[in-house]
Amino acid sequence: MSSEKLGIGENIMKRKYTTKIHIERLKKMFKLKEPCRHCPAQRRFTMKEPFEMWAYNPYPCDICQEFVHIPSFDCPCDFLGIEEAIEQTLLAIEEYEKGASAPPHDKSGEINE
Numbered sequence: 001m002s003s004e005k006l007g008i009g010e011n012i013m014k015r016k017y018t019t020k021i022h023i024e025r026l027k028k029m030f031k032l033k034e035p036c037r038h039c040p041a042q043r044r045f046t047m048k049e050p051f052e053m054w055a056y057n058p059y060p061c062d063i064c065q066e067f068v069h070i071p072s073f074d075c076p077c078d079f080l081g082i083e084e085a086i087e088q089t090l091l092a093i094e095e096y097e098k099g100a101s102a103p104p105h106d107k108s109g110e111i112n113e
Contacts, residue, residue: 017041017054022063023093036077036085040064067092 015021025040032038038045041060043053054060061073068076068088076085 014053014055017058017060017063019063019067019096022060022067023096026089026093030086030090036075036082039075067096 022040025045029035029038029040029045032045037047039047041054041064061075064076065072068080068085069092070076070079072079076089079085080088
């Protein structure tokens with residue numbers, strides 16, 4: 001069994017939501033009209049029942065909030081406002097890809113101590 005997958009429920013394997021996956025999905029989400037009306041952790045980026053496709057450890061919201069350094073359970077667009085959320089997210093992607101400063105989860109998706 002891959003270390004990227006965790007067993008959840010009966011015969012269901014869900015992938016671990018990592019910072020790397022978050023960035024890949026953010027890039028796709030930003031191509032959509034009104035990206036703040038979508039969620040990178042959701043199937044087809046819809047705002048429905050949370051995270052049917054991801055394991056809950058770490059919780060996808062935690063990855064997202066820590067990535068843009070917000071101390072809230074709110075989505076970044078709700079907490080920061082649309083323009084600021086997009087600006088901070090794009091900056092965080094750029095910094096992460098340069099390796100300048102990893103968010104609390106490193107490139108492997110593991111929590112930094």
